[in-house]
Amino acid sequence: MSIVITGTPGVGKHTIGKEFSQKSKLDIVDINEVAKKSGLFEKNDESNDVDVKKLQEIIKEKNLDRCIIIGHLAPYVLEKDKIDKVIVLRRSPYDLIQVYDERGYSHKKSKENASSEILGVITYDAKNQFQDKVIQINVTERSVQEVLEKVESVISGNIHSEEVDWLDLVTKNNDLKKFFID
Template identity: 85%
Template sequence: MSIVITGTPGVGKHTIGKELAQKSKLDIIDINEVAKNSGLFEKNDETNDVDTEKLQEILKEKISNRCIIIGHLAPYVLEKEKITKIIVLRRSPYDLIKVYNERGYSDKKSKENASSEILGVITYDAKNQFQDKVVQINVTDRSIQETVDKIKSVISGDMNSEEVDWLDLVTKNNDLKKFFVD
């Protein structure tokens, strides 16, 4: 069983993944750590670019049948055959902006990440790569334990994907300019 926890930066992937791994007694593979330790990060303005083809090759060797794989790059570097479920954590863009401010992200980087969450970019890309293995979970008003319990329900087949539509929420609040880069 290889479970992937992915989502936009700031949704809680590492927090949830570590808790789930501890309770499930599964190993963790942190995609960013693998890339960093393999020297695959290349600084580019405020971001780190990654050679996804090389990272994909490295990860092929590291993935076992009993692990939790964590990272926002998952849809771009993992193969469908090696994955049991891919959990996309979703979080309100209003919450994410606060997280990014706490992390010291620039306004541009904050908006890029929040707009990616609003548009569901990682969800879309995960569904293209993993089809029916993808499940979305809205973590906005959930505790860590509630989220872990939801993931366990997904793994056991007792829960389906949640529908998440931040674009509708942001549009209704007339906040498109707040989140999208000019």
């Protein structure tokens, strides 16, 4: 079984992936680590760009059976037929801004990532790539243990996708300018 854990930076992919790996005894394939080890990161302003086509070719050569694949690039480098389940972790953009501040992200990078989460870019791309294999889990205000229980329920087929609409929340809070306009 191959499980993907993806989502916007800062949602907890690595935390949940490592915890789930220990419980399930599945190995981890970290897409960012594969890209780094392959020399595919190119420093650009405040971010690292990746040659997705090259990374896709490298990932194709890896044995992805019985593992947890972690990374926000999953929808762009993985093939649908090699994946059993895709879990998209979602987190409130208000919480993400705090995470990005703690990580020392620039204001520009924080807004780009938070706005991507608001618009559900990775969720959209994951659904486009993996269709019915995608399940969303809202991790906002949930402990690691609670999220792990949700992940286990997803794997066992006992949970449906949680609908997440941060755009509606941000609009109701009249905060569109906070996330989309400088």
